[in-house]
Amino acid sequence: MNHQNMPSTSDCHAAAIPPDPRKRGVIFGGGAVGRGFIGEILLDAGWNVIFVESSAALVAALGAGTYRHDTVTSSGVHRKTLSGCTAVSAQDTDAVRREVLGADVVFTSVGARNLPQVAAALAAGLADRHAKGYGPLDVFLAENIHDGATIMRGLLTEELSRQQVPDVAVVLERIGIVETSIGRMIPVPTAAQERQHAALVAVEPYRQLPFDVAACRADVPDVPELLGRHDVDFSFYSDRKLYIHNLGHCMTAYLGALAGQDEIAPSILDPRIAGVVRGAMYATARSLSRKYGQPLPALIHHSDDLMERFANTSLHDTVERVGRDPERKLNPGERFLGALSLTAQWGEPQVVIPGVALAVHQLTLSRPKENPMAMVAPVRAEVSRIVPDLVECFDELVTSLRNGAVLDQFIALLDVPASE
Ligand SMILES: NC(=O)c1ccc[n+]([C@@H]2O[C@H](COP(=O)([O-])OP(=O)(O)OC[C@H]3O[C@@H](n4cnc5c(N)ncnc54)[C@H](O)[C@@H]3O)[C@@H](O)[C@H]2O)c1
Numbered sequence: 001m002n003h004q005n006m007p008s009t010s011d012c013h014a015a016a017i018p019p020d021p022r023k024r025g026v027i028f029g030g031g032a033v034g035r036g037f038i039g040e041i042l043l044d045a046g047w048n049v050i051f052v053e054s055s056a057a058l059v060a061a062l063g064a065g066t067y068r069h070d071t072v073t074s075s076g077v078h079r080k081t082l083s084g085c086t087a088v089s090a091q092d093t094d095a096v097r098r099e100v101l102g103a104d105v106v107f108t109s110v111g112a113r114n115l116p117q118v119a120a121a122l123a124a125g126l127a128d129r130h131a132k133g134y135g136p137l138d139v140f141l142a143e144n145i146h147d148g149a150t151i152m153r154g155l156l157t158e159e160l161s162r163q164q165v166p167d168v169a170v171v172l173e174r175i176g177i178v179e180t181s182i183g184r185m186i187p188v189p190t191a192a193q194e195r196q197h198a199a200l201v202a203v204e205p206y207r208q209l210p211f212d213v214a215a216c217r218a219d220v221p222d223v224p225e226l227l228g229r230h231d232v233d234f235s236f237y238s239d240r241k242l243y244i245h246n247l248g249h250c251m252t253a254y255l256g257a258l259a260g261q262d263e264i265a266p267s268i269l270d271p272r273i274a275g276v277v278r279g280a281m282y283a284t285a286r287s288l289s290r291k292y293g294q295p296l297p298a299l300i301h302h303s304d305d306l307m308e309r310f311a312n313t314s315l316h317d318t319v320e321r322v323g324r325d326p327e328r329k330l331n332p333g334e335r336f337l338g339a340l341s342l343t344a345q346w347g348e349p350q351v352v353i354p355g356v357a358l359a360v361h362q363l364t365l366s367r368p369k370e371n372p373m374a375m376v377a378p379v380r381a382e383v384s385r386i387v388p389d390l391v392e393c394f395d396e397l398v399t400s401l402r403n404g405a406v407l408d409q410f411i412a413l414l415d416v417p418a419s420e
């Protein structure tokens with residue numbers, strides 16, 4: 001869309017300042033992924049970025065127009081200053097509405113639980129665009145959420161109806177809800193980093209963003225890191241992300257916690273943990289290769305590369321961040337039960353069972369006031385439905401964790417090599 005005619009926040013300056021020819025990307029969420037990844041690739045590609053943020057501190061920091069961005073590897077830091085952004089408060093509904101009206105693309109990166117508020121804010125702007133006869137727009141979901149497009153379309157439908165917008169289906173016909181597969185790992189900034197600058201963010205070097213090109217309604221943004229393939233179903237990428245990357249990552253976090261680690265890198269550098277994690281990642285890699293007819297060596301290479309990336313000692317990613325929200329991670333289709341179903345169908349579910357047991361144990365730890373058995377029961381029922389032969393093994397692992405098993409005791413119960 002050409003924004004030279006856009007009615008937007010800059011209209012009142014139109015006489016004095018020539019219109020900005022850069023395209024406008026609106027990013028809901030200026031957090032780790034929003035500013036550490038999406039903001040970076042859009043700004044590097046010459047886009048104007050408008051962050052919509054609910055944290056006043058981040059609105060102030062990003063609204064200053066520049067922020068510091070560190071890319072870290074085990075051997076050093078590449079530091080740069082990103083510029084060309086603005087920020088509006090998510091609470092300023094009129095401003096958000098104007099920004100959506102003037103957007104060439106929208107991204108969300110707020111966390112799954114915050115999508116309903118984003119849908120409410122987006123809906124008004126989408127209705128305005130429709131009323132003015134604007135062209136199609138894509139909303140990219142930069143979230144870890146299974147079946148996110150269906151969820152977001154449902155939320156927008158509800159919200160447009162609630163706002164009594166006529167022709168909801170027609171409004172949404174022109175809106176692409178585009179799932180992405182975010183592979184870049186970005187830790188929560190430390191207090192020391194926040195003291196240096198409220199928007200400072202440190203990221204790993206990986207910066208490809210596969211997305212569901214088939215879901216796009218508008219032109220694909222001219223951003224080189226966006227990878228859309230017409231010859232491979234996007235579900236291959238989303239499954240690969242959840243069942244290799246997120247499964248292995250979260251198992252590393254929970255096993256690391258059992259070993260008393262706070263960070264991911266030292267956890268995966270422990271050969272006892274690496275053996276268990278590799279076993280699970282290779283099993284899902286083999287299953288995905290069979291399911292999608294994709295070459296196994298590339299998936300094994302992907303798994304090995306991920307394990308090396310987990311071992312980035314400068315990233316200081318924490319077991320807390322990677323393991324957070326076990327309830328969501330235990331949803332059907334998510335990294336644990338989804339990987340269990342996948343491997344039950346294509347082979348080797350037994351190496352995923354320890355992950356399910358660790359996750360349910362983490363859930364009980366995160367809610368010390370609730371009855372643990374009430375939290376275990378629904379997961380156990382799913383395990384029993386998917387792999388009835390492995391329920392006993394699941395019970396044994398959960399019991400050992402409840403009885404305070406340390407890493408060696410837990411690993412001794414597994415049918416995997418202690419190290420490779
Ligand atoms: N950090 C990673 O390595 C990583 C990688 C892949 C995917 N993800 C996924 O990306 C998403 C974002 O994760 P993150 O790590 O950036 O989290 P984050 O907490 O760092 O960032 C989320 C940001 O959204 C803001 N926010 C919340 N509700 C909002 C609203 N209604 N409107 C506008 N802003 C709002 C928060 O203030 C916060 O700044 C999640 O779905 C996460 O699972 C994270």
Ligand SMILES: O=P(O)(O)OC[C@@H](O)[C@@H](O)[C@H](O)[C@H](O)CO
Pocket residue numbers: 144182183184185186245246249250321322323324325
């Ligand atoms: O964000 P979550 O809680 O779904 O998962 C935690 C991490 O595995 C995840 O954030 C990864 O770092 C990310 O998906 C990789 O880019």
